[in-house]
Amino acid sequence: MWRDARGYAALTWRSLRRSHDPLRRRVDRVEGTLAVAVAVLLVALLPLAVWLGALVGDQQTAIAHQQARDFRQVTATTAADSAADSVSPDPTPVATVESAPAHWEWAGVTHRADVAVDPGTRAGTEVQIWVDPDGDLASRPISPSDAATSGIFVAVFTWVSGALVAFTGFLAARGVLNRRRDREWSREIREFLGTATSY
Structure with a gap:
């Protein structure tokens, strides 16, 4: 060329x-x-x-x-064992993501959502998550x-x-x-x- x-x-x-x-x-x-x-x-x-x-x-x-200023890390507790979610449309999964229902406290209010966890995470495990100013689950802040x-x-x-x-x-x-x-x-x-x- x-x-x-x-x-x-x-x-x-x-x-x-x-x-x-x-x-x-x-x-x-x-x-x-x-x-x-x-x-x-x-x-x-x-x-x-x-x-x-x-x-x-x-x-x-x-x-x-803005995200570094507003987002915060909190500790969430899983309410059930983790489950694998396939991210491949093929019959044979090539990659999986583990998630589990969890709850956490923010400003005196209990929040609940499915959070990403390590494979094989058991119920009652504490995991670190990011939340927005309202305490809702958020993605990791963008880094510089x-x-x-x-x-x-x-x-x-x-x-x-x-x-x-x-x-x-x-x-x-x-x-x-x-x-x-x-x-x-x-x-x-x-x-x-x-x-x-x-x-």
Whole structure:
């Protein structure tokens, strides 16, 4: 892939420098212009991807700080033995998650829910869980590293997606231009040789 990219870059550079080459056709100029446009687009996508990644990272960091401030860990007590819940749609489970009904106290109120536990957890086992400001069961708060990872993922995904779309569009346009280039060469060869044979 990188070898093809270097070849396109060299071809584009030669096409731009040979503006008066009699063998350089209009389709060649269009192809060179498209190649330059793709290169410019890829460069322009970099700051956009970085900006989106930073935006998402900042949003996730704000959520992480809010959750760290509002969420609390409490001790819950299981009310029954744990049970395995399959997370695979296949008949043969490839992964299971253990859960058990549990209860805990928050602000003088007893809360109940199914909580994730280690395999084989027995009734009456104390487990640490996270709760929101109302005392309801919550997920583990987002960590600063999770927030940073989300921003990096969005930045990379944005640039790669844009590059794939641009490169796919260029290849499609190049296929159309190649067919047109072949027709023009065949027509001019026939005119030059004075024959209907296509080359």
